[in-house]
Amino acid sequence: MSITLLIILVTVGISVWAWNDYSVMNRWIMNPYQVSRQGQYYRLLTSGFLHADWSHLLFNMLSLYFFGGFIEQVFALLFGASGPIYLIGFYLVGILVSDIPSFLKHRNNPNYNSLGASGGVAAILFATILFRPLIDICLYFTLCIPGFIFGGLYLAYSYYSSRQGRDNVNHDAHFYGALFGVVFMIIVYPTVLPQFIEQIASWRLF
Numbered sequence: 422m423s424i425t426l427l428i429i430l431v432t433v434g435i436s437v438w439a440w441n442d443y444s445v446m447n448r449w450i451m452n453p454y455q456v457s458r459q460g461q462y463y464r465l466l467t468s469g470f471l472h473a474d475w476s477h478l479l480f481n482m483l484s485l486y487f488f489g490g491f492i493e494q495v496f497a498l499l500f501g502a503s504g505p506i507y508l509i510g511f512y513l514v515g516i517l518v519s520d521i522p523s524f525l526k527h528r529n530n531p532n533y534n535s536l537g538a539s540g541g542v543a544a545i546l547f548a549t550i551l552f553r554p555l556i557d558i559c560l561y562f563t564l565c566i567p568g569f570i571f572g573g574l575y576l577a578y579s580y581y582s583s584r585q586g587r588d589n590v591n592h593d594a595h596f597y598g599a600l601f602g603v604v605f606m607i608i609v610y611p612t613v614l615p616q617f618i619e620q621i622a623s624w625r626l627f
Contacts, residue, residue, distance in 0.1 A: 423489075423490065423493060424489075424493055424505045424508050424509060425485060425486065425489030425490055425492075425493055426486075428485065428489070428509070428512060429482050429485060429486060429489075431470065432469075432470050432472075432478070432481075432482060432538055433478065433482065435470040435471065436470065436471055436472040436478050439471050446471060446536075448467075449463075449464060449467035449468060449470070449471055450464065450467075450468050450471055450534045450535070450536050451464045451465060451467075451468035451520055451523070451524070451534065451535040451536060452464060452531070452533065452534050453523060453524040453525075453526075453527040453528040453530065453533055453535075454527070454528060454529065454530060454531040454532075454533070455531075456524055456528070457524070457528040457529075465516070465517050465520045465521070465524065466513060466516055466517055468516075468520065468535060468536045468537070469513075469516035469520075469536075469537065469538045469540065469541055470538065471536040471537070472536060472537055472538070473536060473537070477537060481537060481538045481539060481542050482538075484542050484545075484546060485538070485541075485542050485545060488545050488546050488549040489545050491549050491552070491553070492508065492511075492545050492548050492549060493505075493508060495548070495552060496508045496511070499609060499610060511544065511545075511548075511602075511605060512541040512544065512545065513541065514544075514601070514605075515540050515541040515542075515543070515544030515545070515598050515601050515602060516538065516540045516541040516598070517540075518540065518597055518598065518601045519539065519540025519541075519543065519544075519593070519594040519595070519596075519597045519598035519601065520535065520540060520594060521597070522593040522597055523535050523591055523593050523594065526593070535591045535594065537591070537594070539591065539594045539595050539598060540594045540595070540597065540598030540601075541598065542598070543594070543595050543596075543598035543599040543602060544598045544599065544601050544602030544605070545602065546599070546602070547572060547598075547599040547600075547602035547603050548602040548603070548605070548606045549568070550568040550569060550571070550572045551602070551603055551606050551607070551613055551614075551617050552606070552613060552616075552617070553568060553620075554567065554568050554569035554572075554617050554620050554621050554624075555567050555568065555569070555620055555621075555624055556568045558571040567624065569617075569621055569624075572599070575595070575599065576596060576599060576600075578592075579592040579593075579595040579596040579599070580592075580596055583596060
């Protein structure tokens with residue numbers, strides 16, 4: 422079984438479990454106040470396996486399914502037999518890193534909660550874009566644009582929406598999860614950056 426599929430199955434199982442047992446949701450959701458006051462730092466990770474509803478879960482897991490397989494192959498080439506372990510670590514650290522800004526921003530707010538795998542999924546997605554910037558990414562299976570354009574728009578939208586704070590979406594998780602994915606891959610495989618630039622330079626609109 423692929424690591425991507427394993428992560429998806431575990432995430433779906435835990436999300437459904439939490440929907441049917443609210444004590445699990447209450448214990449594992451990312452509540453910065455509880456993390457700060459009670460030292461419950463595990464919430465920074467466990468919240469990545471919880472989702473608000475089926476649409477939230479399906480969107481994240483479909484994104485992970487479409488792009489996770491490619492990153493599995495990349496990690497197998499970079500790390501050999503240890504690739505699966507590195508991939509799991511990469512995904513979990515993506516979730517952790519993406520939650521830290523929200524923790525710092527809301528640690529004195531007992532009413533703030535956050536959940537979802539968006540940080541880890543964004544890390545996977547942007548690692549893929551770094552290697553394959555010309556890959557088509559389709560919004561709702563209709564509007565397809567090159568990955569590097571999607572990535573730029575995604576980061577700009579996430580940053581702007583985070584500053585506005587007008588909805589209940591944790592845009593910081595999207596933004597910092599994506600940045601983590603890019604920075605990590607450049608550190609472990611520096612050649613990817615000039616390859617990324619070379620591919621973009623060859624792109625033509627028509």
